[in-house]
Amino acid sequence: MSGKTLYDKLWESHLVKQRDDGTALIYIDRQLIHEVTSPQAFEGLRLTGRKPWRADANLATPDHNIPTTKAERSRGLDGIVDPVSRIQVRTLADNCRDFGITELDMNDIRQGIVHVVGPEQGATLPGMTIVCGDSHTSTHGALGALAHGIGTSEVEHVMATQCLIQKKMKNMLIRVDGKLNPGVTAKDIVLAIIGEIGTAGGTGYTIEFGGEAVRSLSMEGRMTICNMAIEAGARAGLISVDQTTIDYIKGRPMAPQGELFTKAAEFWKTLVSDADAHFDRVVVLDAADIIPQVTWGTSPEMVAPVTGVVPDPDQEKDPSRADNIRQALKYMGLKPGTAIKDIQLDVVFIGSCTNSRIEDLRAAAAVVKGRKVASSIQLAMVVPGSGLVKQQAEAEGLDKIFTDAGLEWREPGCSMCLAMNADQLPAGKHCASTSNRNFEGRQGFGGRTHLVSPAMAAAAAIHGHFVDVRDILLEPARA
Amino acid sequence: MKAFTVHTGLAMPLDRANVDTDFIIPKQFLKSIKRSGFGINLFDEHRYLDKGEPDTDNSQRPLNKDFVLNQPRYQGASVLLARENFGCGSSREHAPWALDDFGFRVLISPSFADIFFNNCFKNGILPIVLDKELVDTLFKEVNAAEGYTLTVDLPAQSITRPDGSVIHFEVDAFRKHCLLNGLDDIGLTLEDAEAIKAFENQWREKSPWYFTAA
Numbered sequence: 066m067s068g069k070t071l072y073d074k075l076w077e078s079h080l081v082k083q084r085d086d087g088t089a090l091i092y093i094d095r096q097l098i099h100e101v102t103s104p105q106a107f108e109g110l111r112l113t114g115r116k117p118w119r120a121d122a123n124l125a126t127p128d129h130n131i132p133t134t135k136a137e138r139s140r141g142l143d144g145i146v147d148p149v150s151r152i153q154v155r156t157l158a159d160n161c162r163d164f165g166i167t168e169l170d171m172n173d174i175r176q177g178i179v180h181v182v183g184p185e186q187g188a189t190l191p192g193m194t195i196v197c198g199d200s201h202t203s204t205h206g207a208l209g210a211l212a213h214g215i216g217t218s219e220v221e222h223v224m225a226t227q228c229l230i231q232k233k234m235k236n237m238l239i240r241v242d243g244k245l246n247p248g249v250t251a252k253d254i255v256l257a258i259i260g261e262i263g264t265a266g267g268t269g270y271t272i273e274f275g276g277e278a279v280r281s282l283s284m285e286g287r288m289t290i291c292n293m294a295i296e297a298g299a300r301a302g303l304i305s306v307d308q309t310t311i312d313y314i315k316g317r318p319m320a321p322q323g324e325l326f327t328k329a330a331e332f333w334k335t336l337v338s339d340a341d342a343h344f345d346r347v348v349v350l351d352a353a354d355i356i357p358q359v360t361w362g363t364s365p366e367m368v369a370p371v372t373g374v375v376p377d378p379d380q381e382k383d384p385s386r387a388d389n390i391r392q393a394l395k396y397m398g399l400k401p402g403t404a405i406k407d408i409q410l411d412v413v414f415i416g417s418c419t420n421s422r423i424e425d426l427r428a429a430a431a432v433v434k435g436r437k438v439a440s441s442i443q444l445a446m447v448v449p450g451s452g453l454v455k456q457q458a459e460a461e462g463l464d465k466i467f468t469d470a471g472l473e474w475r476e477p478g479c480s481m482c483l484a485m486n487a488d489q490l491p492a493g494k495h496c497a498s499t500s501n502r503n504f505e506g507r508q509g510f511g512g513r514t515h516l517v518s519p520a521m522a523a524a525a526a527i528h529g530h531f532v533d534v535r536d537i538l539l540e541p542a543r544a
Numbered sequence: 545m546k547a548f549t550v551h552t553g554l555a556m557p558l559d560r561a562n563v564d565t566d567f568i569i570p571k572q573f574l575k576s577i578k579r580s581g582f583g584i585n586l587f588d589e590h591r592y593l594d595k596g597e598p599d600t601d602n603s604q605r606p607l608n609k610d611f612v613l614n615q616p617r618y619q620g621a622s623v624l625l626a627r628e629n630f631g632c633g634s635s636r637e638h639a640p641w642a643l644d645d646f647g648f649r650v651l652i653s654p655s656f657a658d659i660f661f662n663n664c665f666k667n668g669i670l671p672i673v674l675d676k677e678l679v680d681t682l683f684k685e686v687n688a689a690e691g692y693t694l695t696v697d698l699p700a701q702s703i704t705r706p707d708g709s710v711i712h713f714e715v716d717a718f719r720k721h722c723l724l725n726g727l728d729d730i731g732l733t734l735e736d737a738e739a740i741k742a743f744e745n746q747w748r749e750k751s752p753w754y755f756t757a758a
Contacts, residue, residue, distance in 0.1 A: 081743040082736055086717035090736060092743055094754045102636065104577035115730070118740075121755075130575060149575040149598050156577050193754060200635040200659060214659055216637035217579070218666035218729070226733040228740055232716070264562060265629040268658055298632070300658050321753035329753040364562050385627070389561055483634075485571045492595075504566045504633060510595040 068339025070236045071305050072271040075211040075336070079194045081228055090228045094193040096220070097179045098125035098166065100157040101485070102198030106221035107160040118227040120165040124188050124319075127154045127171050128178045130485045133448055133475035141172060150486065164224075177451020177477040180204040180418035184288065185451055187317025191306045191333040196223055201418045201501065203294040207287035208314070209306035209336040211271075214295065235269055237299070238344040240276035243352040248535035250428070251286035252420060252499070252518035254278060254350075255293040256358035260368040262348060267299030270346065273338060274304050278352035284313040285422045292419045293501050296365040305337035359405050359531055360503045360516040362393035367503070369405055371521070371533045377401035396505050397513050398493065406531050408515065411494035413438075413445035413472070413526040414508070415519055417482035420499035421450030423457050425519040429499075430463040432523035432537060438471035439529030446473040446488070448480040472526065484509045497525035546668040547726030551649045552695040553622030556612060557686045563626060564633035565660060569642040573598055582638055583645030587613055617690045625682055626653040630671075631660025640667045650696045652703075654679050665719045668726065670698060672713045698724060 069077075081090040103125070110116065117123065130150045137144050142158070145151035154171060161168035169175045175186060180201050183189040191209035196202060198220040205212035215229065223229055239258055259266075272294050279290065287304050294302025304310075311330045314320045321329050356370045367390075369375070378390035378401065394401065399408070415421070415429050426449060438445045447467050449455040455477055458464055464474045481488040482500035484507070490496045492511025499522050503514035517525065524534045573585045575598055588596045591613050593606040607614050613621075624643070630653040631639060640663045643651070649669060654676040656664075664671045674682075685705070686692045695704040698720060703711040722729065733740075748755050 079747075082739050084718065086721075088716070088718045090733060090740070092740070092747060101574050105579040105637075108577075108579075113730070119744075147575075153575050153577055190754065192751070198635055198637075200633065202635075214635035216635055216640075216659060216663035216666060218637060218663065222730050222733065225730045226737075226740065227744065228733055228736075230718075230729060230733065264632055265655060265657070268629070268655065295659075298629070298657065319756065321756060325753050325756075329751070332751065364564075385561060392560070483571050485574060502564075502566070502633060504564045506570055506589045507566050510570075510589065 067343040068341040070338045070342040070344065071209065071273055071303050071336055072211065072234070072236055073342070075192065075194065076233055078192070079211070088230050088232050091194060091231045093196050093223050093227055093229055094122060095188060095195045096123045096223050097183055097195065097197035097202070098123055099129055099179050099199065100127045100153045101129040102217050103160065103220055104153065104156045105217050106224060107164065109221040110164070110224060115225045117164050117166065117224045122227065123166045123224070124183070125157060125161050125166055125168040126176050126179055126182050127157050129479045129483065130154060131171055131478045132486055133478050133480050133488055135476060138172060138476045147487070174452040174456065177454065178418045178421065178479055180292065181422060181450030181454065184208060184284070185317070185453060187314055187320030190314065190320060191310055191336050196229060200295045201292050203300065203302045204288050204292040204418055206291040206294065206301055206303040207284060208310055209304065209333065211301055211303070213300035234271045234301070235345040236343070237267060237270040237272045237346045237348070239272055239274050239348045239350070241274070241278040241350045241352050242276045243278060244281070245278050245352045245355065248520065248538050249355050249357060250518040250520065251282055251289040253355055253358045255290045256360065256365065256368050256516060257350065257355045259293065259297045259365045260358070261350065262297055264296060264364050264366045265298045267294060267297040270299050271301045271303060272297065272299040274302060279304060280307065283424060284309060285424045288422070289419055293365070296501055306333045357518060357521050357534055359521065361397065361399060361405065362390065363396055363503055363505050364393070365501070365503060365516060367393055371405050371531055373405055375399050375401055375403040375405070406533070408495060409441065409530050410497050410525050411441070411443050412490055412496040413442060413522050414481045414496055414498040414500065415446070415522050416448030416450070416480050417500035418450065418479070419501045420519050421448060421454065423454050425499065426454070426458050426463050429519040429523035430466045432520050432534065433470040433472065433527060434466050436470055436527045438526045441529040442526055444473070445471065445526045446475055446481070448475045449477050451477050481508050483507065490514070497522045497531065545666065545726045545728060548649065548668055548670055548698055548723040550695065550697045551622065552693060553649060554618065554620055555623040555625050555686050555692050555694050556618040556621035557625045557683050558612060559627065559683060561627040562629045562632055565631060565636050565639040566633060568631070568639040569636065570596070572596070574636060574638050579641050580645060582642035583647065586642040586646040587611070622647050623650045623652065623694050623696065624648050625679070625686055626651060628653065628655050630656050632657040635659045637663045637666070640664045640669050644669055652679065652682065665723060666729065668723065670696065670723060672703070674711065674713060678711065
């Protein structure tokens with residue numbers, strides 16, 4: 066009999082009840098809550114007179130819909146200009162109070178994007194099952210937790226029962242062998258993976274990411290990769306636990322401390338796929354082949370290396386794919402054969418649950434330091450993932466580097482990744498964005514998104530068009 | 545949840561792969577704290593020529609007459625014929641809420657994104673997966689014949705075409721049971737409250753580090 070995958074182990078350890086019809090009740094250790102997908106779930110509890118099964122398993126923070134300007138934030142909830150947003154953020158606060166759930170509210174220093182806050186606070190631990198009414202919950206799989214996004218009905222279900230009804234997924238391993246070239250990041254790895262397997266390639270699977278290039282990444286890089294598992298169609302992404310994972314958790318406020326930590330860490334070390342585990346599908350990439358990636362279309366799979374060109378639909382043999390390319394190019398206002406480096410940009414967004422952690426900001430700051438944002442760029446903004454990331458960045462002087470270069474330094478939140486708040490990409494404008502989705506209208510009605518790494522976005526801000534960040538890194542150091 | 549047994553309705557083709565949940569319901573409408581009223585903004589960015597906002601009077605907005613939803617022959621459609629990977633992207637349940645509120649009861653596609661697929665069943669919508677070739681054929685038939693109506697019979701797991709021919713489809717037994725009876729998942733799960741408590745107790749014993757309060 067073959068060994069078990071990490072996913073098999075996490076599934077089995079949380080199995081409450083296997084039903085005859087193939088579904089199962091899975092126990093949930095942690096639910097993260099934000100303002101957008103929770104109000105209807107709380108309302109459901111109220112209407113049925115139900116209470117949270119375990120209030121202390123939940124942690125809430127507003128992120129999707131809150132303003133990122135100091136002016137609005139400094140006046141608290143009443144300061145939120147958009148009345149509809151204000152009601153939603155206030156509703157989260159009211160619900161958390163009524164149901165005894167801890168909320169890191171809008172101006173708490175620990176507030177931020179749920180997927181940044183969970184790991185940062187130690188609310189995300191290896192071996193946990195984690196859910197959140199947000200598809201990017203896959204992020205937490207980087208710590209060896211089984212984490213995935215759910216809908217609002219399921220948010221209510223988990224609140225009321227501490228369980229989720231699930232069917233076991235299949236196992237996929239994506240192995241990235243060898244070493245990454247300088248200037249190539251976790252974001253480039255995951256974009257290259259999505260380019261390879263497509264946005265539905267992981268549907269029905271839990272994807273474990275492995276191989277030397279993944280194992281060599283920091284926890285933050287691993288989070289970037291698992292974050293975008295959903296863009297490959299997989300609800301959950303995973304990375305086996307190692308010393309990097311355990312070192313990351315040690316000392317975090319909500320993580321176990323002292324002897325309990327030592328015991329937990331011993332258990333966490335078993336959270337790896339066995340050497341003889343069976344995967345239903347294995348995909349192998351060579352890290353040396355990956356170069357900085359840029360999306361040119363309206364789906365994350367529409368991606369090319371920065372040295373490449375926009376594809377020609379007439380060269381595509383599959384008629385339905387050719388149609389997709391035509392639709393995308395029409396929306397993006399791009400011509401086939403255009404060099405990626407010739408795409409002119411109007412806006413730069415550095416932030417989101419994919420790339421707003423301290424290492425992302427350091428990478429962007431290293432590129433813009435001592436330089437100026439190109440005059441053709443109308444808006445370049447940096448939105449840290451949490452209040453603590455912001456504080457750390459300011460302690461390192463990164464905010465000064467950004468503002469000196471002409472980038473705006475904002476308050477933490479989801480911001481222009483999904484543009485629910487005032488941070489919107491205007492119609493027809495091209496944006497170099499470190500976020501995760503380039504769908505039509507995602508960053509603003511008619512806006513044109515290009516997904517890239519933080520270093521690539523920073524380089525694009527300086528030049529006004531895409532450049533190969535590897536060339537910049539070769540330039541002489543600046544003051 | 546409302547029950548689903550047999551539904552007969554006009555089919556509407558949406559000939560586009562990878563329709564994401566931003567396409568189905570744009571983010572500005574997610575600020576609502578209610579779960580109804582989203583139908584008027586279904587496919588908003590394609591259905592209207594201008595940008596919609598939550599407080600806009602939609603009856604005054606310019607319609608995109610080329611978009612399939614606005615074509616006279618598809619008025620009253622309740623069966624949506626879709627392409628691969630329908631519902632990809634965000635987990636927002638506002639997407640099935642919008643489809644339901646508009647009046648769609650059945651979705652037919654070669655494939656759906658996992659979270660969206662799951663969310664449909666929680667809202668009385670039946671998503672049906674059929675072979676790509678068969679979906680291609682249905683697209684051709686719908687385009688060719690105005691008033692193309694399908695009858696979807698969940699107990700029999702069958703779709704009857706206008707010519708009387710029958711297509712069989714698969715559906716998960718548990719989901720079928722819940723849809724047929726309009727069952728509330730939470731109530732069902734709470735019937736296993738003892739099993740959940742027993743699991744929780746042994747898990748707490750074994751892994752106390754997961755039970756420190758957030």
